[in-house]
Amino acid sequence: MQCENRVQDPIDDIQAIFDKIQKWKERAGDLDQQEKMVAKKLQPGEAIKIHNIKTAMTKMNQLKPEIGLTDDEISVILYTSLDQDWMTNLILLQGEFLKWFNLNFEGESREELDFMESKQDIWLSTTTLAMEIVTAYGKLTSGQEIILTTKWWEVQRY
Secondary structure (H helix, E strand, O other), X not given: OHHHHHOOOXXXXXXXXXXXXXXXXXXXOOHHHHHHHHHHHHOOOOOOOOOEHHHHHHHHHHHHHHHOOOHHHHHHHHHOOEOHHHHHHOEEOHHHHHHHHHOOXXXXXXXXXXXXXXXXXXXXXXXXXXXXXXXHHHHOOOOHHHHHOHHHHHHHHO
């Protein structure tokens, strides 16, 4: 929610992320070499059972200086890759996360424009849902671990 206050126009931030990732990938060479480099760089250092914000944040912090990303840009990538059905558990949709690195952002293709529009919508919905979670959690006087259940989340969300 703090990041949301700093991100005034998500489209500008998303475009900046596109540009940084594209420059980072281009240093690897042609498209085939870029794909191999991305796959190698995104490999986890140790085996993970589930891809969540914690594991992805560890990997992104390793890549942060190499790509030139800011903390807010990392937050945009991660929080627009959340599985909103499991949002209170901070589980990522691995495919959505990987799209940030696998799509080619060289031009303004339909795929790129759709992705950008989708990520803007997801960012706005995620920050709204996060505010609702924090508010609901603050009202709990006991049994706060209940927020990790899908039943609690579905009731809050719908």
